[in-house]
Amino acid sequence: MPVTGSCHCGAVAYTLDEEMPTGAMACNCSICQRRGYLLHFTTPEAVIIEAADDAMTDYSFGRGVIRHQFCRTCGCAPVGGGTGPDGKEVIVINLRCTDGIDLDALQIQHYDGAGA
């Protein structure tokens, strides 16, 4: 069954062609800490993102390799993207926006983004 999710107002939605993730990455960098992301990394081929052209806005900082996208209307950040270490496009799903997910059951992998 595909995994679906959306921002709060529904302007931005995603469908992930994978089994429900059982783990997530929690990062302590300056933005992840503030936003409380639970991250799942995947490829552009595995995701369909439905959003009007102007539904999302971007926030980039530092080296600008990650697009911290969020819904212009409700401020939620269901999906983002960036470039991986190998130069390939990476899509980042925020599992906090996933429909029907049991967040407490996720195996959390802590990433020291603040120290990296």
Ligand SMILES: [Zn+2]
């Ligand atoms: Zn929204």
